[in-house]
Amino acid sequence: MFFLKKLVGLLLQPPLLPLVAIGAGLLLQRWRPRAGRVLAWGGLALAVALVAPPVVDALLDNLEDLPAVQPAQLEGAGAIAILGGGARTNAPEFGGQTVNRITLERLRYGARLARSSGLPVLVSGGAPSGSQPEAELMKRALEEDFGVPVRWVEAASLDTVDNGRLSAAMLQAAGVRRVVLVTHAAHMHRSLEAFQAAGLEPVAAPTGFLRRGPSDEPQPRFPSMNSAFAGSYAIHEWLGLLAFRLSH
Incomplete structure (x- = not known):
């Protein structure tokens, strides 16, 4: 299926x-x-x-209509949950596999929030292609490249619904209900609904906005990669x- x-x-x-x-x-x-x-x-x-x-x-x-998270919104949260967005399987410079650029953008912002708030981190992402789970690669990148420890590794999810359901089982077992949710801005609405359906109280912490912002150059834009x-x-x-x- x-x-x-x-x-x-x-x-x-x-x-x-x-x-x-x-x-x-x-x-x-x-x-x-x-x-x-x-x-x-x-x-x-x-x-x-x-x-x-x-x-x-x-x-x-x-x-992408949800704004960036503010420090006051982190109050009362018990964890930061960072969702995987894919992996690179051909990365010999990293020993074989590593996170892709989408996941890396999420990790970078999640690491920033973790350092500023002191909240523990959960990473969520399975292995749809049968390779190494994304969550394991995310944990390695956070700890080795960003110096941020990871407390929970949810490595069995195959989609956003699984991200919410399986992460909720880990977090609720640790007494955590309010969680700061890090993913791309365009992916945030779907992620919020999945985590809410799983019984959590997610706080949106979007990153990787794809839409042109008000500070961008005013000249016309043309199709591009x-x-x-x-x-x-x-x-x-x-x-x-x-x-x-x-x-x-």
């Missing part, structure tokens, strides 16, 4: 979604030329739209949020 969900998700988000529409349109032209052309050109328009910065920003508006990544990430999160709400 996990891999089926991932396959459906890949087909419904860029870059495959526009390519599927274009390919289907080209095949359809043999029997329905007009419909085929409309579908193919529609796929091309969709591909351009999903890398256009104004469209990407619009997709991120309601995902960054906007393509942000658009794909946004579609992924909207699909994930929809699936979570339909199943809960």
Whole structure:
């Protein structure tokens, strides 16, 4: 079921979604030329739209609407929970495997919060591909690279729902209910709902904002690798949020 969900998700988000529409349109032209052309050109328009910065920003508006956490919000919390976002399996310079850049952004901010608050840290992330669990790689990075100890290692989760459910079991056993939740801003709404459904009281501590901020340069922005990544990430999160709400 996990891999089926991932396959459906890949087909419904860029870059495959526009390519599927274009390919289907080209095949359809043999029997329905007009419909085929409309579908193919529609796929091309969709591909351009999903890398256009104004469209990407619009997709991120309601995902990244939670502000940065303030020191007063950390009062009463019992732990910092940092969610994994993937791993690099080809990292010979790190001994074979390490966290990817998404996870690293989360770890950096989680380490900053841990040092400023003194709260203990939980890392959460399994091994969907069957390699070393993300949480173990996260623990190593936090302790060796950031000098921040990790108290709990949740290494069995395969998705955000698992992050919440399995982390809650560890934290509640230690008497922790209020937890500072660190993940990407676009992933925060889905994560908050998963942790709330698991019986915890999460405090949003978003990082890695993808939307252009008010301090950015005013000149027009053009499609780029960054906007393509942000658009794909946004579609992924909207699909994930929809699936979570339909199943809960």
